[in-house]
Amino acid sequence: MADVTLRNVNKRFGAVEAVRDLSLTVSDGEFLVLLGPSGAGKTTTLRLITGLESPDAGSVMIDGRDVTHDPPGSRDIAFVFQQYSLYPHLTVYDNLAFPLRSPARRVAEPIIRKRVEQTAELLHIASKLNNRATRLSGGEMQRVAIGRALVRDPSIYLMDEPLSSLDAKLRAELRLELKRIQIELGATILYVTHDQVEAMTMASRIGVIRDGQLLQLGTPREIYESPSSSYVASRLGTPQINFLPARLLADVAMPAGTETVGIRTEHLQLAARNGGQMVGRVHRVEHLGEQNHIHLDYKGETLVTLADPHQPLQAGQEVDLHLVHPLCFDRTGQRIAAAVH
Ligand SMILES: Nc1ncnc2c1ncn2[C@@H]1O[C@H](COP(=O)(O)OP(=O)(O)OP(=O)(O)O)[C@@H](O)[C@H]1O
Ligand SMILES: [Mg+2]
Known part of the structure; x- marks a missing residue:
């Protein structure tokens, strides 16, 4: 897979500084979790990496290549959106197969079938492959959305709170699954969440973000034991510090x-x-x-x-x-x- 670097990235929407002077490297094979409250700039950061937004200043590098001005399609990124966007008129199978059927990829149908079935199995939606995407529970839709990223073999996965609409049991199960898949694939994942348990259990490193600023970056243990500020300390630990x-x-x-x-x-x-x-x-x-x-x-x-x-x-x-x-x-x-x- 690849590494991703943000260098002094800024993004402003009118009066709001959504991302402020953000510098960060997600190393090859790393599971980096950005942890921050609502409005912290997490989604904006991911959108800047995909190219759905362009920064006011700073640069985005993928595998050492400056992609700041490259179109989203050329960046080879799989993005699981916060609002899962499935094709409602397609079945679960076709939703999962969609990213592999793009003319640029030319994957043969038997290989597509194998990948789709494996992914569906992994996410416990194998019995739903023939359902229309609209005939699913919210949690099932979210799993299809994750599946659409996993069927591919991109240079990096970006995941925007992908487990937020699942019930507690499934969330705990998928936390383990995602971590296992990441290790197995050696995948590079940048994952954003406001859930401290997800951050503590899945991350190789956690970046704590607030008001568009990266406050601290370190292993879960470093962040927990040696927080740089009282705010960072308050983000981890139950009951709260x-x-x-x-x-x-x-x-x-x-x-x-x-x-x-x-x-x-x-x-x-x-x-x-x-x-x-x-x-x-x-x-x-x-x-x-x-x-x-x-x-x-x-x-x-x-x-x-x-x-x-x-x-x-x-x-x-x-x-x-x-x-x-x-x-x-x-x-x-x-x-x-x-x-x-
Ligand atoms: N297209 C936009 N136009 C104007 N303001 C925006 C836009 N997108 C984001 N913002 C603002 O930028 C800030 C960061 O938003 P962002 O969506 O990145 O937060 P977030 O950390 O993903 O929050 P959440 O956990 O609620 O999803 C917020 O103040 C938001 O209102
Ligand atoms: Mg968001």
Whole structure:
């Protein structure tokens, strides 16, 4: 497959800077996930790579070739759109076969059949091959849309939240499938999502994007353990990271300049009252089956953390809180690397 590089790309729509000075390389065989909220510029970034939009500044390279001004058709990219666009009058089979039947490709029908059937099998839609595309559930349509990219052998796959309309079970299943397929094919995939679980489980690297800006790029572990800012820290982790003003932790040693302390569940230990410095009060216990979410009050702030369901905690109870290497942020929200001891 191929690698893709964006160099200092900008794209503006009127007053909106959809993509700002974005530089990024998706290496050959890599599964790169852009993670960001709605309006972050994820779809625009993909459209810039395909050539459906052209940048105001900067360049797009595929395999070392500058394609910034090349038409979309010549870029050899398979794109799974956020709004899956199937041909409604065609069957599932013909929708899947369509990309292979383009006059430029000239793939023989028996090969097309084999590829279509394999892809349908992979995506669990083999029994729907003769259905019209309109006679499918939303999740099935989304799988056909993914299938239309997978039947091809492009230089890169771009996927725009392809699992968003699937139910939780199928989403979990397809997450694994997509990752497996990617490894098997050695495929280069740029995948965008606002779902942190998809990013954590599938990505070789995650790029966190907000307001058109790439905030941090790294392996899932790097982004999770060493976020560059409080915003990046808040994008990963369930329950979400807690933030406390540093002034509420007067007895805890922390690096100079710390304004906010970020406390993930693994940074917080709860114990029976035993004269500790930090005392919290349990205000709610949420039972989630294999674990409990504990909501605590601490000096007027709320902390949410996980606890073993067998740990006997009840609403109203006071507990000692122990911080273990939480994350420290300065007044602008940038992380200060040294950990609290
Ligand atoms: N054709 C357009 N004309 C005007 N503004 C646009 C256009 N396309 C995108 N935008 C704006 O650019 C910004 C980024 O949009 P984009 O679609 O890239 O976001 P996104 O990260 O894909 O969001 P979502 O998760 O909701 O799909 C938004 O503010 C959006 O309103
Ligand atoms: Mg989008």
